[in-house]
Amino acid sequence: MNEKQLSERLIKVASYVPKGAKVADIGSDHAYLPCYLCLQDPSIRAIAGEVNEGPFQSAQNQVIRVGLADRIEVRKGNGLAVLEQGEVDTITIAGMGGGLIATILDEGINKLEGVTTLILQPNVSADLIRHWLRKHGWFLYSEDIIEEDDKIYEILVAKPGDDKELYKEQTQEKLLLGPYLMKERNEAFKKKWSYELANWQRILKEFDKASGNDQIEQKRTELNRLINTVQEVLK
Numbered sequence: 001m002n003e004k005q006l007s008e009r010l011i012k013v014a015s016y017v018p019k020g021a022k023v024a025d026i027g028s029d030h031a032y033l034p035c036y037l038c039l040q041d042p043s044i045r046a047i048a049g050e051v052n053e054g055p056f057q058s059a060q061n062q063v064i065r066v067g068l069a070d071r072i073e074v075r076k077g078n079g080l081a082v083l084e085q086g087e088v089d090t091i092t093i094a095g096m097g098g099g100l101i102a103t104i105l106d107e108g109i110n111k112l113e114g115v116t117t118l119i120l121q122p123n124v125s126a127d128l129i130r131h132w133l134r135k136h137g138w139f140l141y142s143e144d145i146i147e148e149d150d151k152i153y154e155i156l157v158a159k160p161g162d163d164k165e166l167y168k169e170q171t172q173e174k175l176l177l178g179p180y181l182m183k184e185r186n187e188a189f190k191k192k193w194s195y196e197l198a199n200w201q202r203i204l205k206e207f208d209k210a211s212g213n214d215q216i217e218q219k220r221t222e223l224n225r226l227i228n229t230v231q232e233v234l235k
Helices: 008-015 030-039 053-065 098-107 126-136 171-177 189-207 215-234
Strands: 022-026 045-050 072-076 090-096 118-120 137-149 151-160
Touching: 008 030, 008 118, 008 137, 008 151, 022 030, 030 045, 030 053, 030 072, 030 137, 053 072, 072 090, 072 098, 072 118, 090 098, 098 118, 098 126, 126 137, 126 151, 126 171, 137 189, 171 215, 189 215
Parallel strands: 022 045, 022 090, 045 072, 090 118
Antiparallel strands: 118 151, 137 151
């Protein structure tokens, strides 16, 4: 397996995995990421976790096909339930919504003891993960945002630690947009938030056509706040 067989987003996720890691890829699908990691670094050992039977079987077949059955164990189970406490030092979760990733971390929080790196790639709602990390004592030390096949993906990398300095200013903006991403403001970042702005402005116009009530006014206020926040950053 080489880079041509792996999506750009998963190659980017892989780039954050420490050398020699004991890594668990949760929701591993075909186990492409663990296979790639082990082929790139002979010192890596991996667990591929998958809850659904079809992908679980595909992952097993893939691991055998590339000759990595001695270094990658494929396990069937929900979220972090496939792990024993202290078994891995790195966890990757990619290709899910931010809310689902946060739920997986919540439900398996006792399995995070001994884990030193979380690499999380939400398809949507990355802000929910930033809130989760902040609440549970994880320091967000790197972020990335890329575009692939007309979709935009964010990657969040965290280690246990204090994040007070990171969020001491512009807290809400940083939680929504990403403290490192809003500083760099690359093209993928601008495209993502320009699209969100246009969508929010469209919703506001729909509100104008609706009969006013307290719920709509609350939503209108919140949307205006979000629009002002993003417009200020995009300047």
